[in-house]
Each structure stands twice: as C-alpha cells, then as structure tokens.
Amino acid sequence: MSRAKILIVEDEGIEVLDLQHRLISLGYSAPDIASTGEEAVKMAEETSPDLVLMDIMLSG
Incomplete structure (x- = not known):
C-alpha cells in the first residue's frame, strides 16, 4: 500500500514545522x-496530492 501524498499550505514557519x-x-x-x-x-x-492541509487565513 502506498503512502498518501500530502500538501501543506501554510505561511507561518513554526506551524509548518509542527505539522511536518x-x-x-x-x-x-x-x-x-x-x-x-x-x-x-x-x-x-x-503532484496531485491525496490530501491538502491548508491555512484558511493565508495572507495575500
């Protein structure tokens, strides 16, 4: 069984490191x-990720 491909969308570095x-x-x-x-x-x-974890309050 292959692993899920995950994409993290986050603009706060500490949050990215924690999730990762x-x-x-x-x-x-x-x-x-x-x-x-x-x-x-x-x-x-x-990359066609299986799951996207996204910050809903991204700046910009």
Whole structure:
C-alpha cells in the first residue's frame, strides 16, 4: 500500500514545522509545502496530492 501524498499550505514557519513533525511521527513521508495559494495550486497540479492541509487565513 502506498503512502498518501500530502500538501501543506501554510505561511507561518513554526506551524509548518509542527505539522511536518507530527505527520512524520505518524509514519507519513515528508509532505510537500507551499506558502501561498498560487504556489499551492501549482504544486497540486504537478503532484496531485491525496490530501491538502491548508491555512484558511493565508495572507495575500
């Protein structure tokens, strides 16, 4: 069984590190990370993630 591909969209560095650490401790591989909505759309088109964890209060 393959691992889920996860994309984190978050503009706060400490939050990204926390989420990344938690996911890795649960056995997931290091997720892809985007810090803007535009970057997230581009990455999602390129990688087709199974799950997107997104900050709903992104600046910009």
